[in-house]
Amino acid sequence: MVLRGKPVEPAGERGASLVDAAYGALKHAIRESVFPPGYQASAGELALRLGMSRTPVHEASLRLQEEGLVRILPKRGILICALAPHDIAEIYEVLIAIEAGAAELSARLPDAARLALADDLDRATSEMGQALAAGDLAAWGHADEAFHRLLVEGCGNGRFARIIQTVNDQSHRARMLTLRLRPRLPASEAEHRDTSDAIRRGLPGLAREAARRHRIRARDELLPLIESVGLRHM
Incomplete structure (x- = not known):
């Protein structure tokens, strides 16, 4: 799932839907190894690929980190966690x-x-x-x-x-x-x-x-x- 259009800031229910959309798109990319283990991307890069602002991408990344799928790197974006x-x-x-x-x-x-x-x-x-x-x-x-x-x-x-x-x-x-x-x-x-x-x-x-x-x-x-x-x- 890739969203297109001008990046926007989330507000209210629209913001929640954007977070859900970012979460779903990122999770799918991780599960299917579109983003392979060890892949690192900045918040700006991810926001550009999803066609939205950094805020919903950051919120989605927090959820994915809680699930053990990514690690947030301060000022550097996210790292896709690898499995040993x-x-x-x-x-x-x-x-x-x-x-x-x-x-x-x-x-x-x-x-x-x-x-x-x-x-x-x-x-x-x-x-x-x-x-x-x-x-x-x-x-x-x-x-x-x-x-x-x-x-x-x-x-x-x-x-x-x-x-x-x-x-x-x-x-x-x-x-x-x-x-x-x-x-x-x-x-x-x-x-x-x-x-x-x-x-x-x-x-x-x-x-x-x-x-x-x-x-x-x-x-x-x-x-x-x-x-x-x-x-x-x-």
Whole structure:
């Protein structure tokens, strides 16, 4: 999202909308590595690219800093925070714990909600398969993210979704940066089906174990891969 037009100063609700627009545009650029890890930009440069004044850009940068995505450098702008391998390991610990719990809760939902969620999860998994068959790795990554987001948001525990949001942004960036290096993308689809099937059948223990096993397998595949190709930061 890039805004165009003469830079303006925010005022009232218009100011809030400009901050939201700047936040959304910058966050998208970070998540999709348009602004790669280690990228540094001044507030003036960012304001020019977004077509607005520095004030909403600064406010948006403060929000992104709270989420751990950027670091504000006094008088120099922002720095896109990089992820080291140990950061990825910590992120996966959070994902494993929360998504396993979310899968268990999802399998305990009332029938209508449980079956609707399973349908949504299967739809996202099917989109992954279609994207992989078409060779569209970016679309595969977005469908993969959608599956995990639906799982957490649909489980009925709103705090899970709020807690996991920051690491989701960080894990998505790592996902998109490493897609071409990972040899077992089709395995994720089968593992997703195991999770959604256990939820559909109302089997909490099986759903928990399927979600946990999937994330552990992905972690144990990704971390050695990162080390083998010498990636120090993402």
